[in-house]
Amino acid sequence: MTANFRVGVFVDAENIRYNGGYQMRYDMLRRFAAREGGILQRLNTYMAFDAERAREDLEYKKKSKTYQQMVRDFGWKITVKTVRRYTDENGNVTTKANADLDMAVDAMLQANRLDQVLLVTGDGDFLQVVEALQNKGCRVELIGFKNVSRQLQQEVDAFYSGFLIPDLLPISYEARNEWGQPGSCVRGVCTKWFADKGYGFLRIMNQISPNLWITDPREPLSPYTSVFCHANELADEVTEDLLMSRETVLEFYVNESEQKDNGLVANNVRLAFSVNR
Structure with missing residues (x-):
């Protein structure tokens, strides 16, 4: 691997959170992205924050801010999307904090300065983004957990199940787990x-x-x-x-x-x- 091999990582945090990747470790994700000795040019993650809930739930606000700071300490740039609420004609309230567009635009704008892109998502809406990145000469890899688009898996250059990467998703009931060692x-x-x-x-x-x-x-x-x-x-x-x-x-x-x-x-x-x- 050449010394100037540039890697960009883009994490669809909300998609991962709701599809099996809750508690994913950003320090281990960084190590995985750098496994071939490349320069980590971009480390971007896109998270949701419910400002309305935070005004009423101080514990939620505290945990959210603490978690964001921990991720930043590992060297990641966080784009925070504010949760929006929509009420339909029947009075049903739905929430949405979609960061797909932000993530797609960032990946495309930065592609000319990257050799490899690692997408962490399962959302099939990124299919065209993958094709465009590959046409720009980038190698595109994918990490997902549950509900990963089949088409997306087939389009990328390599797909890795996040469940199988050592320590990326901790074993909650084995706090001192040493992956791969006898007894682990x-x-x-x-x-x-x-x-x-x-x-x-x-x-x-x-x-x-x-x-x-x-x-x-x-x-x-x-x-x-x-x-x-x-x-x-x-x-x-x-x-x-x-x-x-x-x-x-x-x-x-x-x-x-x-x-x-x-x-x-x-x-x-x-x-x-x-x-x-």
Whole structure:
């Protein structure tokens, strides 16, 4: 990677928040964006703030301001969109704080000074933005959690599930979790399953690396690790059909194997996310 490789990151914070990415860590997102040694030229995130609620709920106001300051401390520029309320003819009130246009315009205006763009969203409205950025010569990558537009995934140069990136989304009930270490809780996908034998293999991203394209854990430079899984460790909700889909994200604990040196086994395997559920 050349020293002047310029990267821009644009986060649709509200879309991510409501689609599985609540509590996403901006420090880990920054590390992921810089994994190939490029210059982080732009770090932009677009957040909503309910000014009307803040006037009545001081705790909400305090938490919002504290969170924004924490994100700024990690070096991000925040564009705050004020929540607006609309009342229809039946008296129903809806709220909206859409930052799509701001994010799209910023990405396009800054594209000439970027080599790679990382979009963090699941919104299919960015499809044309992706095409335009690619036509300007930018490589476009995408991170999303739930409800990610299928067309958007197919249009970008690379899509990464935010559930699978180490520590990007914390394990809420494991505060001191050390992702990938024996005894830790991780998320991964099933790569092989032998139903007749009652076991298979799961795969986790063990580290943030420029070699994410080396998906075979047997390769020395691969950042992925293979984990043995016995059928007895599967929760009832984890069916064979779900295991056969790479879009099924599993959450489980990893421990050292008693049968294989340096090997890992999966325990307490449960469903974290699936497009089929």
